[in-house]
Amino acid sequence: MITPVLPSYKRAPLAFDDGKGMRLYTGDGTEYLDFGAGVAVSSLGHAHPHLVKALTEQAQKVWHTANLYVIPGQERLARRLTEATFADTVFFTNSGAEALECSIKMARKYHAAKGHPERYRIITFEGAFHGRTLATIAAGGQAKYLEGFGPKVDGFDQVPFGDEKALLGAITEATAGILIEPIQGEGGVRPVPPRMLKRLRQICDEHGLLLILDEVQTGVGRTGKLFAHEWADIRPDIMAIAKGIGGGFPVGACLATADAAQGMTAGTHGSTFGGNPLAMAVANAVLDIVLADGFLDRVRRLALNFKQKLAGLKDSHPDIIEDVRGDGLLIGIKTKVPNTDFVAAAIEQRLLSVAAGDNVVRLMPPLIVCEDDLADALARLDRACQSFKSKRA
Numbered sequence: 001m002i003t004p005v006l007p008s009y010k011r012a013p014l015a016f017d018d019g020k021g022m023r024l025y026t027g028d029g030t031e032y033l034d035f036g037a038g039v040a041v042s043s044l045g046h047a048h049p050h051l052v053k054a055l056t057e058q059a060q061k062v063w064h065t066a067n068l069y070v071i072p073g074q075e076r077l078a079r080r081l082t083e084a085t086f087a088d089t090v091f092f093t094n095s096g097a098e099a100l101e102c103s104i105k106m107a108r109k110y111h112a113a114k115g116h117p118e119r120y121r122i123i124t125f126e127g128a129f130h131g132r133t134l135a136t137i138a139a140g141g142q143a144k145y146l147e148g149f150g151p152k153v154d155g156f157d158q159v160p161f162g163d164e165k166a167l168l169g170a171i172t173e174a175t176a177g178i179l180i181e182p183i184q185g186e187g188g189v190r191p192v193p194p195r196m197l198k199r200l201r202q203i204c205d206e207h208g209l210l211l212i213l214d215e216v217q218t219g220v221g222r223t224g225k226l227f228a229h230e231w232a233d234i235r236p237d238i239m240a241i242a243k244g245i246g247g248g249f250p251v252g253a254c255l256a257t258a259d260a261a262q263g264m265t266a267g268t269h270g271s272t273f274g275g276n277p278l279a280m281a282v283a284n285a286v287l288d289i290v291l292a293d294g295f296l297d298r299v300r301r302l303a304l305n306f307k308q309k310l311a312g313l314k315d316s317h318p319d320i321i322e323d324v325r326g327d328g329l330l331i332g333i334k335t336k337v338p339n340t341d342f343v344a345a346a347i348e349q350r351l352l353s354v355a356a357g358d359n360v361v362r363l364m365p366p367l368i369v370c371e372d373d374l375a376d377a378l379a380r381l382d383r384a385c386q387s388f389k390s391k392r393a
């Protein structure tokens, strides 16, 4: 017998009724410290007053008109995103995968518009994750997500992570662009070194390819910069974002330069819900806070401090923790015990984290985290580590 909710997720047996700031509460009032942020989505924590106000005010006005008409919230958000980034134009979606779909279509259309429809292939990297639609599972290239879902969507060539020679070998007359996450999130918090991102930019320029960044997880302040690629001081041609920009409301976007977007004329792409007034109200409110003076400085300062303390935790528990990596508040702890056991042990300590590939446990607290929360999380992580030793003893 099947459950009414399709059993496609392995869920922890926890249900949250309420949330406030860094904390979530189950029905019986048990408090959890949220260092998962619903996979880097609740960027400003739970029930942030500024976001609640923006959403409820918009809810009193108009919820939906579809993209048949001008949506003022889109105009404002697009203007702010283009002012704050490399981009000249923005397409709004409801999710990360849709932002990637738009990015992929745009890259193909760019070459088609320039008279080269044969240039449609995109190079991606092993360990990548770009979503769960048919095209994005092909882009991610992971067998476990592709298996049983029919022929893999054509047009993606995958090379090993960090292998420049293989990358150069994969470029052909049919290549349209290179798609990469500045830090592989689901793949296990594997950062791409800034010099390699710089090199990718150079390779794209040399071969007339578009550099497409997937900043769905790394974007909107997660690494202490508005976008992670800013650390490498490069400019992509196209960028997919989602997760943090909505602060928990489903919002995604595809950002692009005018050049890269040249093929996307009226009628070429669309979405019924994308850029919905409610979504735009919340995303604009998220930007009010993330773009405020000093906000990202604070994230960087706290993150650095936390990473140093986590290095100390690793030294205290060398038999449990193998490595601590990541940038800003996208942190991966590679564990020597199964990562899912560690996530469960953290839940025992009322701390929420998220498992990733390569046996990594991800810590990605809301960006509003404070020193006390970090110290609290550290104490809980320490107890989680100890719990393995007492089990062994």
Ligand SMILES: *Cc1c(COP(=O)(O)O)cnc(C)c1O
Pocket (backbone or CB within 6 Å): 094, 095, 096, 097, 098, 100, 129, 130, 131, 132, 181, 185, 186, 214, 215, 216, 217, 242, 243
């Ligand atoms: C989460 C994620 C996606 C997919 O986003 P959805 O909103 O689940 O479709 C794509 N790329 C990266 C890097 C992600 O972390």
